[in-house]
Every structure is written in structure tokens, then in C-alpha cells.
Amino acid sequence: MSYLTPEQIEKIEERLTEIEPRYNRLLLAASHRNYLSEQGAEYARHGYLRRLGTLRRCIENVFTLIPPDMNNIPDRNVLHDAQINVQSFVANVYGCVDNLAWVWLFESGLATKIHRNRVGLRSKHIEVRATLSASLQSYLQKIDPWLDYLIEYRDALAHRIPLYIPPGGVPTKNVDAYNDLSQRIMDALYVLNDGFEYERLSAEQEKLLVFQPLITHSVKETTAHFAFHAQMLADFLTVEELGYKILDELSGLAKKP
Template sequence: MAYTDDDVTEMQDRCDDWLEREGALTNELFRLQLQVPRAREMMTHGVCRRLSDLKHGLQRVFEVLPPQEAEPTREAIWDATAFLQSFIINVFGVMDNLAWLWCLEADVRGPNGRPLHRSRIGLTPDNEDLRGSLSARTKAYLTGTDAWFGYLEEYRHSLAHRIPLYIPPKQLDDAAAAEFARLEAQVGGPDWDWGRWPEVIAAQRRLGVFEPVMMHSFGEGARPVRFHGQMICDFATVIEVAEHVLADLQGRAAPADRAG
């Protein structure tokens, strides 16, 4: 289903709001008086660099493949796919950067008093020790994002290890799918004229309609996700999680430090 003009306007307004909020967040992050050098590196070259990459990827997808584009070129789809893949990896990465930033600066330890193993440093629901060290407000917020973390892990793990996410060039209804299969069945066999191959490919490409969705594996039961709105949602969630961690870090500062 195509986006309406109102849908596009709303998405652009929301996108502009979150881009502005990201700028304010980044400024506050650079003002942090961190005591652990590795935490400073994780903030500067992890969190803030990835925020910049996410902002660029979000803007470029909207530029090369606008929400209302009905017949994008293959080059536009390839470019948008590359930005989408980078975006998903960096969304996942910035969550880990935030976890490391908090863990290092707050010196989070396990029940045995020893530093957390790197496999236990994260913000996902299974990282109970690190989540438990955050403020009640931040823990409550993260609990509300559990389903989102599930979606993120599904797409990130498939992208990194199994089937990379992609943008299907067309969506087929039952009639179009049957015609696609009929054309496919013509190919091959002892009497097949391979000179007709471009003709069959061209006929298949004319079938169906373009929908701005991303996928990974049909075999794994993945569902198509409309990526323009999802990217804004992901970007917004990153900003809100980072704001909560930032507030917890600021809360650790001495009153004199906060006054400066």
C-alpha cells in the first residue's frame, strides 16, 4: 500500500524532530566528565560515531529511495539496501557501545564481585547484571523495549551470519506469482532457446508492484517490514536509550561537577 502525502509529511516531521534531538544528545555526551579513559573512547568513537553514521544512513535512504517512489531503479534499491544494512549493524552496535560505556564508567561487576565477562555486557533482556545496575527509570524503559530488541537481534544476526536483509524489487499477489512461476517453468529443457532468456526476465520484472519493505529469509518466517518508518522508530529508540544512560552517568557526577 502506497504512502499518502500526509504519511510522508508526518514521517519527515518526526525524522526532523529526532535528528534535532540527536544533535542535543551528542553535545551532552561530549560534555560528560568521564573518569575512565576507555569509557571516553567508547563514548567518542563508539556511541557518537555510530550516531553520526545512523543519521547519515537515515537521511540517505530517504533521498535515494523516497517513501512514495513507485518504480525505483535497481541502482536505487541497491544503494538503499547498502545503507539499510549499515544502519541495522550500527543500531545494534550503538546499543553495545552504550552498555560498555556504562559498564566501564560505573565499574559494573557480577554477583561474584568480578568484572563482567564481555559476553555479559549488553542491554538486551538476558544481560541481567548490567541492566540491574542501571537506575529504576532506565530499567523500566529498557523492559518496555524487550520486543524491539527481539526484532533488532533477529535482523542483525541474520544480516551478519545468515541471510542479509534486502529490499524485494516487487511484491506479487497470487495471480502475479502464478504468472511468474509459469514463466519460470519455460526456462531450461533440451529444446529451450536461451536467446529468449532476456525476454522471460523482462516479463517477470514487469509483474507485481514495488513496496518499500525489507526482508531477510522467507524460509525463517521473517515478515516484511516497511523500512522508512522502522528506521525512524529505530533511530528514536537509540536516542531514548542513550538519553537514559546519559542521565544515569550524569547522576553519578558529584554536585560540584554537575554545577560546572
């Protein structure tokens, strides 16, 4: 039985088909505009948009390696490849947000007035937010919880425990049977010295595991586990939306005398 319901899988797969056309529309919108500064253009075209292309490809790779309707436990190498893509995805989502902050500062002529260590769009970046329109400040306040989630996972990836996909979980109803088999497996291996029984019991125990498409980092530090199919799509759409918000902000600059 799949971790996700048929309705959830259908919704995820429908949203997946939107990623490519959304990426292409934003690519055209952000790459073809006339920027006021070389640095702003570079951070938009070679920073934000390059990262956005990486996000698109990471989504494609993860969905190919581990489809949303997968219920068997993936091969170890498949899990490892998916983890690599999830890790790259999170790092580049974080990078997209920072790139957009720099685009705004270069285009508005404020890049030299705010120290680089204070550049960003999170709630702590008071100086940067104060230069934005009231509507964009309100939007950023609305997505503050998302920005907090992003920094937690990015910091864990960069500085502490890397993100990973657990190979399988034991449903509550199977815990007792799983533990009983664990003891019998140890007995078969170390007491009975019976390799055939060990293999038989191990295969029986594996049937009790259920694959859960979740990402996590430290078991003690994380605030939540996320279903990575839906989370990756949501993150892409948020980064896309934020990109359009910054483009609108830049259009406002062009209208000023």
C-alpha cells in the first residue's frame, strides 16, 4: 500500500506537469528584461535562473527515481541518488532567495549601502525589507514560516546533519512483530548459526516495512519530516512566485522619474 492516497498522487502528478511550462515562462520573463545594472542582470540570469533550472531538473530526477506511487523499498543506490538530488534542490532553493535579494539591491542602487552579511529576504534582514514596497513586505511576512523551514534544512545540510531519505519505517501495528523477528534473526545468526533461517526471517521482516517518501536530517534537531514529492513542488512554486514579485518590484523602479 502506498504512503500517499490515490487522490494525493493524482494531485502531485498533475502539479508535476506544470513545472516545465512554468519554468519556461519565467525563464523568458526574467532573461529578456532590460536590467539597469550588469550585476543585477548577472544575478538574475546566471544566479536565479540557473538555479531555477537546477530545481526543475532535480524534481525530474527525484520523480523518476522514486515515483509518488512507489510502495516497495527502493534499492540503496536509488535512495542515495534521490538524496543527492534533494540536497542539491534545497541548497539551490536557498540560493534562489538570496540571488533575488541581490538582484533587487543591485538594480535599486542599494548594494553598496547594506553590508553583504546583512543581505537576504528573511525577517532578520530588516534593512533590505525596509527598501521594498509595502505589498512585497506583506508577502514576505506571509511566507516567513516557509523561509524558516528553508533555513533549518539548508543549515542542517551545510553545517550539521545532511538531509536523507529513510529507507523504510515500521507501522505501529507491526512494531511488536518486527521486534520479535529481530530477536529471532539474531538467534538464527549467532546461536543457531543457520544462514538459511537468517535469510528467511530477514525477508519476512522486510515485508513489515513501509516506504515513506520523507526527507529529514537530525532525529533530535528537526522540527518536522516532509513528504519530499509535494514539498519540492511547493518549494519550486514559491520560488517562482517570489521571482515574479521581485520582477514586479523592478518594474516599479523603471517607472520612477
